[in-house]
Amino acid sequence: MINIRPGTIQPAEASDDSLVELSLSGNDEAFENLVHRYKRRVFAIAKHFFRQPETVEDIAQETFTKAYFALHSYQRGASLEYWLARIAVNNCYDELRRRKSRGELTVSDLTDDEVNWIDNKLSRISVSRHIQNNDRETAFEVTHKLLDKLSPEDRTILLLLHAEEYTVAEIAGLIGWSEAKVKIRAFRARHAMRKLLKKLQLVEQRKERTATACYPG
Amino acid sequence: MKDNLHKSDLDHLTFNLLHNFSDRIRGDQTPLPPYFMSRLRARIAQEQQISQVWEFGVISAKNWLFALSLVALMFFAGNLLVLNTHLKILFYNIGKQSINISDERDIVHPDVEDVEALNVDDFQKE
Numbered sequence: 375m376i377n378i379r380p381g382t383i384q385p386a387e388a389s390d391d392s393l394v395e396l397s398l399s400g401n402d403e404a405f406e407n408l409v410h411r412y413k414r415r416v417f418a419i420a421k422h423f424f425r426q427p428e429t430v431e432d433i434a435q436e437t438f439t440k441a442y443f444a445l446h447s448y449q450r451g452a453s454l455e456y457w458l459a460r461i462a463v464n465n466c467y468d469e470l471r472r473r474k475s476r477g478e479l480t481v482s483d484l485t486d487d488e489v490n491w492i493d494n495k496l497s498r499i500s501v502s503r504h505i506q507n508n509d510r511e512t513a514f515e516v517t518h519k520l521l522d523k524l525s526p527e528d529r530t531i532l533l534l535l536h537a538e539e540y541t542v543a544e545i546a547g548l549i550g551w552s553e554a555k556v557k558i559r560a561f562r563a564r565h566a567m568r569k570l571l572k573k574l575q576l577v578e579q580r581k582e583r584t585a586t587a588c589y590p591g
Numbered sequence: 592m593k594d595n596l597h598k599s600d601l602d603h604l605t606f607n608l609l610h611n612f613s614d615r616i617r618g619d620q621t622p623l624p625p626y627f628m629s630r631l632r633a634r635i636a637q638e639q640q641i642s643q644v645w646e647f648g649v650i651s652a653k654n655w656l657f658a659l660s661l662v663a664l665m666f667f668a669g670n671l672l673v674l675n676t677h678l679k680i681l682f683y684n685i686g687k688q689s690i691n692i693s694d695e696r697d698i699v700h701p702d703v704e705d706v707e708a709l710n711v712d713d714f715q716k717e
Binding site: 533 | 601604611615623
């Protein structure tokens with residue numbers, strides 16, 4: 375066990391618990407070490423939910439501020455990363471709920487490339503489900519726009535389940551829902567996403583039919 | 592069957608979109624905001640100030656509440672004493688009147704002149 379005295383912290387060697395203890399005793403340097411250790415993780419969580427850099431930074435600031443004042447409630451031996459993730463996810467979820475209604479997703483929200491890409495993916499002729507390297511950027515943009523149109527609950531569940539790959543039990547612990555509620559919400563979220571994708575496909579098909587009708591030659 | 596397949600395709604597309612989305616974010620090596628730590632320190636200091644003001648307000652309010660409760664209790668106790676005294680006087684007066692009434696032999700109501708005056712002995716005989 376490494377004996378850490380105030381003012382002689384070795385950040386690479388100190389465990390999370392020892393840094394937490396030092397922070398609670400008033401050592402700000404220990405808390406800053408914790409922030410450096412986990413800020414990328416917290417930023418990554420916030421970036422899953424929001425695109426604007428100012429919002430992402432604000433969420434990260436709020437997360438670490440809340441963590442600072444709630445350090446006494448952290449259980450020694452538990453995962454500090456999970457504890458911080460819980461604060462970050464709840465901040466993101468609260469911010470999503472604070473924002474105004476999403477409106478309907480229409481084809482005009484997407485660029486031509488994005489429309490062609492999704493149309494290609496949704497076409498029954500297309501058997502490839504994998505996203506090719508040159509499509510990744512388009513896929514990223516499309517995903518952001520699709521997620522923007524989901525409810526905060528649906529969006530949160532899909533991101534935690536499929537993007538962050540947490541288990542149902544972990545998600546329940548993160549948001550404070552029961553496992554049953556997480557499963558039901560996941561089912562509804564996938565349904566909502568399917569509806570969005572189908573709607574885009576229908577609109578695109580209608581456009582094509584209209585174009586064919588107007589210009590049969 | 593076609594509809595189920597299509598549903599399955601949409602689900603797989605959703606999974607792949609989200610995996611790609613997450614990979615892109617995790618792989619993002621954009622440097623973090625340079626002034627993040629200094630802003631964080633300032634934010635924490637601000638929150639500490641607010642919580643100190645709030646605590647001071649709560650403690651002051653607690654003291655005032657305690658003082659007001661004491662005053663209210665004193666008023667209540669005083670009112671009880673006064674009420675007690677009034678009740679004692681009232682019962683005393685009622686008691687005196689009862690004695691006066693029982694001493695009178697004739698019970699005569701000034702409005703009832705025709706009726707024969709009642710006599711206590713009449714009741715006793717019965």
